[in-house]
Amino acid sequence: MSNLDEFFEELRPDELDGYGPIAVKELKKEKNVVGTYCIFTPYELISAAEAIPVTLCSTSDATIKEAEQHLPRNLCPLIKSSYGYALTDKCPYFHFADLVVGETTCDGKKKMYEYLGRMTPVHVMQLPQSNNREEDFENWKEEMIILKNALEEKFNVTITDQRLKEEIKKKNLERETLKEFYQLSQLTPPPLYGTEILQVLDISKFTFDKSLANQRTRNIIEEVKKSYNNGERRISEDAPRILITGCPIGQATEKVVELVEESGGVVVCFENCSGVKGNEELVDENIAPIDALTEKYLNTPCSCMSPNDNRIDLLSELIDEYQVDGVIDMVLQACHTYNVETFRIKSFVTDKKNIPYISLETDYSQSDVGQLKTRISAFVEML
Amino acid sequence: MYSVGIDIGSVATKGVIFDGEMVDYIVIPTGWNPKEAGVDALNKLLEDNNLAKKDVNQITATGYGRVSADFADEVVTEITCHAKGGHFLDNKVRTIIDIGGQDSKAISVDENGNVMDFIMNDKCAAGTGKFLEVTINSLGENINDLDELTKNTEPQEINSMCTVFAESEVVSLLAQGASKESVALGIVDAIANRAQVLLSKVPINDQILFTGGLAKSERIKKVLSDKLGRKIITSSNSQLAGALGAAVIGLE
Numbered sequence: 001m002s003n004l005d006e007f008f009e010e011l012r013p014d015e016l017d018g019y020g021p022i023a024v025k026e027l028k029k030e031k032n033v034v035g036t037y038c039i040f041t042p043y044e045l046i047s048a049a050e051a052i053p054v055t056l057c058s059t060s061d062a063t064i065k066e067a068e069q070h071l072p073r074n075l076c077p078l079i080k081s082s083y084g085y086a087l088t089d090k091c092p093y094f095h096f097a098d099l100v101v102g103e104t105t106c107d108g109k110k111k112m113y114e115y116l117g118r119m120t121p122v123h124v125m126q127l128p129q130s131n132n133r134e135e136d137f138e139n140w141k142e143e144m145i146i147l148k149n150a151l152e153e154k155f156n157v158t159i160t161d162q163r164l165k166e167e168i169k170k171k172n173l174e175r176e177t178l179k180e181f182y183q184l185s186q187l188t189p190p191p192l193y194g195t196e197i198l199q200v201l202d203i204s205k206f207t208f209d210k211s212l213a214n215q216r217t218r219n220i221i222e223e224v225k226k227s228y229n230n231g232e233r234r235i236s237e238d239a240p241r242i243l244i245t246g247c248p249i250g251q252a253t254e255k256v257v258e259l260v261e262e263s264g265g266v267v268v269c270f271e272n273c274s275g276v277k278g279n280e281e282l283v284d285e286n287i288a289p290i291d292a293l294t295e296k297y298l299n300t301p302c303s304c305m306s307p308n309d310n311r312i313d314l315l316s317e318l319i320d321e322y323q324v325d326g327v328i329d330m331v332l333q334a335c336h337t338y339n340v341e342t343f344r345i346k347s348f349v350t351d352k353k354n355i356p357y358i359s360l361e362t363d364y365s366q367s368d369v370g371q372l373k374t375r376i377s378a379f380v381e382m383l
Numbered sequence: 384m385y386s387v388g389i390d391i392g393s394v395a396t397k398g399v400i401f402d403g404e405m406v407d408y409i410v411i412p413t414g415w416n417p418k419e420a421g422v423d424a425l426n427k428l429l430e431d432n433n434l435a436k437k438d439v440n441q442i443t444a445t446g447y448g449r450v451s452a453d454f455a456d457e458v459v460t461e462i463t464c465h466a467k468g469g470h471f472l473d474n475k476v477r478t479i480i481d482i483g484g485q486d487s488k489a490i491s492v493d494e495n496g497n498v499m500d501f502i503m504n505d506k507c508a509a510g511t512g513k514f515l516e517v518t519i520n521s522l523g524e525n526i527n528d529l530d531e532l533t534k535n536t537e538p539q540e541i542n543s544m545c546t547v548f549a550e551s552e553v554v555s556l557l558a559q560g561a562s563k564e565s566v567a568l569g570i571v572d573a574i575a576n577r578a579q580v581l582l583s584k585v586p587i588n589d590q591i592l593f594t595g596g597l598a599k600s601e602r603i604k605k606v607l608s609d610k611l612g613r614k615i616i617t618s619s620n621s622q623l624a625g626a627l628g629a630a631v632i633g634l635e
Contacts, residue, residue: 356500370447374486375503378462382498 002234004227008196011220013203018212021092027052027208028096032155035097035120037082038105039278040127040300042144042293044167046101048159049151052208056100057091058082059251061364070115076334077364078248079108086119094120099154101147103127105304106337123150131298131305141294148290164289170210175279177214178204181221182275184228185268186322189237191228194257194267198250201274235266240383241323245271245315245345246330247338252364256330259373263380269322271315272330277301280314303337311341312348319353325383328376329359356382385439387428388629389455390464391421391448393484394512395596397623398424400432400439401630407432408623417448425454441633445625447485459632461625462488462501468628469592470496472618477588480578480615481595481624482603484512489581496631502584509544510577512596518570521550522563530602532567539569544577568602575607582611590614594624 013019024033032051036043037058046053063084064077070087071080085091094100103125104110113124125143128136148159182197184190200220207213242265249256249272257267270276281299284292301310318324327349331338342359349357358379362368385406390397396413400406409428413420421444429436444452445464452458461483469479470492479490485508491500508514518541519526539561543549549570556566574597582591591613597603598621608615620627 350500361505371486371503373450374447374460374462378460378498378501381460381463382501 002227002232004191004224004232004234007223007227008199011199011203013199013206016203016207016216018209019203019207023206023208024052024054024093024096032098033093033096034151035094035100037100037109038103039273040103040105040125040297040302041101042147042297044164044171044283044289044293045144045148045151045159047170048163048167049148049155049157051098051151051155054093054097054208055205056082056094056097057085059248059253059364061252063088063090064364071112074334075108076106076332077252078332078335079112081252081364083112083116086116099123099151101125105302106335108334121154123147127304128298129304129306131310132307136298137294140298141290144290144294161289164293165285168283168285168289168292172282172285174204174210174214175282177217177221178279181217181224182269183321184221184224187228188323189233189235189239190241190266190268191224191232191234193235193261194242194244194270195254195261197267197270198254198257198274202250205274236264240265240325240380241268242266242326242328242380243269243271243315243318243322243324244275244328244330245311246328246342246359247332247335248273249330250274252366253330253332253362255366255369255372256328256360256362256376259369259376260328260380263373263377265326265376265380265383269318269324271311271318273302276314276318303335303341308341311345315345315348316353319349319355324355326356326358326379327353328379329357331359331361333361333363384634385434386630386633387425387439387442388464388468388626388631388633389421389424389442389444389446389452390461390623390625390629391417391424391444391446391452392461392596392625393447394516395484395622396420396424396446396448397626398428399623399626399630400428400434401627401634403634405620405623405627405630408620408626410622413448418451418453421448421452422454443629443633445629457633459629461486462490462503463498464625464628464632465594466490466492466498466628467496467631468624468626469594471627471631472594472620472624473592473616476590476592476616478582478585478591479624480582480591480593480607482510482512482574482578482593482597483595483625487511487578487581487595489578489585491585491587496628500585502581504577504581508546510574514544514546514549515570515574515597517546518549518553519567521553522557522567524563524567529567529571529600532564533571533602534564536562536564536568538572539565541566541569541573544573549573568606571600571603571606574603575610578607579610587613590616592621592624593617594621596622598622
């Protein structure tokens with residue numbers, strides 16, 4: 001076993017200081033906790049309100065059965081999972097949350113928040129459906145101010161511009177550190193497996209002291225660089241380099257990443273919410289903080305926007321930067337916006353970038369692993 | 384130098400011995416044990432040709448049972464194999480439709496038989512060989528007599544694509560007085576519709592090669608050709624395309 005294999009093998013999130021549910025439980029004694037679901041959430045506003053933004057559980061099928069007591073079966077698994085976790089009190093982060101901030105990114109979530117609000121206080125931000133008009137900026141800015149006021153009132157704090165600027169700086173540093181980490185996969189051959197990238201992103205996300213999180217990410221970067229510079233190569237130079245785009249990936253849907261890497265490919269880039277999507281653009285530190293936050297978050301290249309040209313631009317850059325050989329578009333069942341966008345993404349990837357593309361529709365069950373394996377192996381074989 | 388390709392499908396296991404040309408082949412039912420079926424097909428092929436395992440340079444397994452084929456030197460998906468096998472059968476072909484036991488796929492290939500794009504049916508058995516087998520059996524008929532059965536009739540429309548629901552639909556159509564023959568042709572129609580949907584998602588150049596078990600049916604071939612308004616070709620070895628492709632890959 002190589003040094004780096006061993007390093008990642010021993011990198012067990014649950015054993016790290018300041019990570020996960022135990023850390024939140026401790027922090028809860030002195031701070032408020034705000035649950036979030038989506039990367040449209042302006043984290044800086046929450047932390048400037050002296051509260052801790054926490055991503056809520058939403059990526060396992062463990063609670064879907066319970067969620068279906070209230071929600072339709074043919075709904076996106078992410079929404080059902082989120083709701084089921086809340087309903088069954090199985091998500092520790094939800095358990096400790098004083099407030100949940102949601103956004104109207106899709107109809108399913110929008111309506112789900114209404115039910116969620118019966119269990120816990122929910123603040124929903126009304127997201128514009130486009131981001132290319134002056135009005136969109138104004139509307140989203142208004143939503144930022146409404147959230148700011150709500151946080152101030154709820155937690156009895158004042159969010160000053162000064163505090164916001166500090167938090168923007170901190171969050172930008174976290175984004176830059178994470179970018180530096182996953183951009184290591186631009187190397188040929190890549191030093192990291194996709195499963196490891198997800199693992200590290202996860203560790204950073206659930207380490208709530210961000211200076212500790214950044215330090216940890218930095219240590220990992222150094223470790224990876226050291227072994228790479230020592231000539232250690234774990235991944236073949238011939239392994240097809242895959243970019244995964246589409247719906248959020250994690251836990252139950254990591255099956256897709258695992259199948260790619262079992263088939264001899266390597267995932268070098270995640271163009272989705274847990275990956276590049278939220279980190280690529282920084283918040284402008286030189287303009288009024290609310291304006292800067294409005295601009296950054298409104299530009300999120302999500303399929304809920306119409307048109308969603310930002311996603312095409314981002315994909316185009318990433319395909320070049322990561323020297324991608326093939327694109328996998330992962331769509332969660334019943335996610336209409338991403339599913340409809342597959343046609344546009346396929347045309348762009350195959351016609352404009354001249355590389356193969358495949359779209360895979362899946363959910364959180366493991367019942368389709370056999371079929372997925374055939375599709376994914378065949379895709380890797382054709383690269 | 385020999386190469387053996389074994390395609391363990393959900394219904395039938397196919398084996399091909401190849402040395403640049405097809406030397407011999409075998410088709411046996413897969414039954415309940417895919418691994419055993421693969422081993423049996425391999426042993427029988429070797430035995431029939433007076434060969435020992437050491438005479439074979441490479442054994443390549445494909446098909447849904449490939450995961451359990453620990454006797455194989457290499458494992459390749461049926462998509463890649465049908466592309467190679469289809470290309471070997473007719474090197475002018477750029478589009479392949481394979482209707483297998485549990486999976487159907489439309490494959491676009493380049494001039495060397497490499498996969499350019501492909502699309503597969505969704506999770507269930509809609510429009511596959513299993514769909515046909517189950518529904519035809521519910522008519523009390525055998526899938527091998529399909530062409531004869533549907534000779535002089537008009538298709539009865541079948542709306543359900545779920546195998547289980549289609550079976551119920553067949554039963555109620557018969558109860559309403561529809562003829563067995565027209566229902567059978569309706570099932571063929573339904574399968575052709577599914578194949579047409581798959582084919583609409585890959586580029587089609589000129590003629591289409593029909594591979595997999597159902598390619599033995601002239602009726603399915605004709606109905607699909609009529610629907611597409613294109614020439615669908617088959618080969619007497621269409622069913623062997625996967626095993627043949629595996630053997631070709633082994634030799635390469």
